[in-house]
Amino acid sequence: MGDRWHVEVDRSVCIGSAQCTHLAPAAFRLDAAMQSHAREPEGEADEKVLEAAEGCPVEAITITLVGSGEAVFPPEE
Template identity: 80%
Template sequence: MGDRWHVEVDRALCIGSAQCVHLAPDAFHLDSAMQSHPSDPEPDANERVLKAAEGCPVEAIAITLLGSGEPVFPPEE
């Protein structure tokens, strides 16, 4: 079985650019206030979700390993 992630969007940082929706339309959606939400906050690890987090212009998306909380993105310094 592969890794599972916990995905969070910091809505205080989110500017509604929709880059996450464009890069991973099955994984993110915008609400009526143009704030991003993960469609599934505990998805299987996958490249599309990671690319969406990396593509966020304000780094509002955080990904950690489910269970351990080890950071996936943004990486620890």
């Protein structure tokens, strides 16, 4: 069984670049205000989701492990 991730977009930080929707369209969508949302906040670990989080120009996307809350992205210092 693989890791499960919780994906969250901080709407106070999101600038609506849509980078995440281009990199992982199955995981993210833009709302009418042009802000990103995770389509399913919890799901199986997915490299495309990680790529989208890493590609966000303002680091509005956080990924944590379901259960432990351990940071996947951005990594803890």
